[in-house]
Amino acid sequence: MLKVENIVKKYGDVTAVDHLSFEVDKGEIFGLLGENGAGKTTTFRIIMGLLDATEGKVTLDGKKIDYNVTDKIGFVTEERSLMGKMTVEEQIIFYGALKGMSEEKSLRELDYWLEKFQIQDYKKRKIKELSKGNQQKIQFIQAVMNHPKLLILDEPFTGLDPINVELLKEAIYDLQKEGASIIFSSHQMEHIETFCEKLVILVKGHPILEGYVKDIKKAYRKKNILIEGIKDTKKLEKIEGVLSVTKNQNTYEVKIADEKVTDEVFKTIRNDKITKFVVEEPSLNEIFIAKVGEKNEH
Template sequence: MVLKIESVTKRFGHFTAVSNLTLTIPEGEIFGFLGANGAGKTTTFRMILGLLDSNEGKISWDGQPINYSTSHLIGYLPEERGLYPKLKVSEQVVYLARLRGMNKKDALKELAHWLDRFKVPEYMNKKVEELSKGNQQKIQFISAILHKPKLLILDEPFSGLDPVNVELLKEAVIDLKRNGTTIVFSSHRMEHVEELCEFLCIMHKGKPVVHGELKGIKRNFGKKNLIIHADFPLDFIKNQSGVTKFKTTVEGANIQIENEDMAQRILKDLVGKGVIRKFALEESSLNDIFIEKVGASYE
């Protein structure tokens, strides 16, 4: 069940939020959307779900538009929390699960399982408003996946979570993928996308500036990162041809270079100057690529 976005444009008056977007999202994969605020990610998600109509183009899942006949197969976690604060967790989650076709007994069983997994079984009968923002986010995530959706859309799922709970949610996302769920998510944390996604799209002002398989994106970017730890100054490297960025660190320098051959030339220049404690050549990070394509770090 492949998700296809074909030449989709969405305008609000004279403002174009998404412009001529074409993507194919493979079945059973985790697909990441990146972009600064206003890049068009949330608008794209809402068009996929049928909450907004596009002005041009079409979106299909397994060849058909997403509508009420397929809504029980979809899970959605919005960026804005949408839980009723006065309801108990069990009442809230069971209500949403029954809207997606689950019976009360099965919903309560699944809820107990997920609360145990997220190490908060005592929240079953607490009101949503009694929970911290991070724990509300966990309940909202459970609400989105309790009915075992085939397509799951997560808009900033790690927002408000501490590092321990981020890991719990990441493990859950990976398990859902292993069980065949297609997952589309956005995050402002590059390392999360880099860790979880094989495919991604970087959007800027409503347009895709980079999209495809992560490995291919990194390979085609060309530039590499060179990390050097040494007991002598490295400033002489800064102005060499092929060095595109140079940052002094406590232990040496982090250097961006145009290609792998440049690393060999730098290594030859270092020999005999003193002790080299680390010399590591790495692929450019997703953050490097984002900065290059969009023009600003998104941390």
């Protein structure tokens, strides 16, 4: 289990990470959300031991993360950390050796993953000759080839098309089944939403929301109601607690400030020929924008 306890990182007067704590159990996928510069990469660097925290500590299975345990950690950086002049094979052997793997074992793993990602022909190709998406796959392979106990994925889906995103997701689920603790950051909320059980949202280094995704959504009072078959939306807009009414093709989306407003909305339109009335929890994207907006206003 990864345990991040109250970490703070300061650069002079600037606080990059401000009292952040979270835990990631074995076989759990954890999401780290935040705008650019929110402190996600700094947090990852502290976990990897690349940066020393000003305060707090990070442990993996109760032990401080140092070079005795890094062989069992996989790390995908936001930028592609690959050497363009090397071939795919050379790069994987190189990173494998740094994780204490023999050349044979690295090549065995490489063959397995290349086949899984359907890019077997690229084994002898130079990294710089590969597309961005394929480079991202190679970066992913270097992180998972050692079957890590802890996998850190900083924007892993950047540059991938939807088909490859699915391939990568499938691979991440496989590692989850193996019992790996996975930390994940992405700007694309739909990935976090479908992927992570727990998350923390960082704003300017400070955690403003944390916990299980379903609890966060439940606790968020604002809801969306999807309605089909209403004719007059003006009467809806007059209801206290209705924030907005927007039309998307035949469906109207009514945003409400509190779940309690649902009854009032239903009463107002029940005489119309309603074909659909669904109360939805807000998307993570909405929660994120709302929370970040609130924090920035303060």
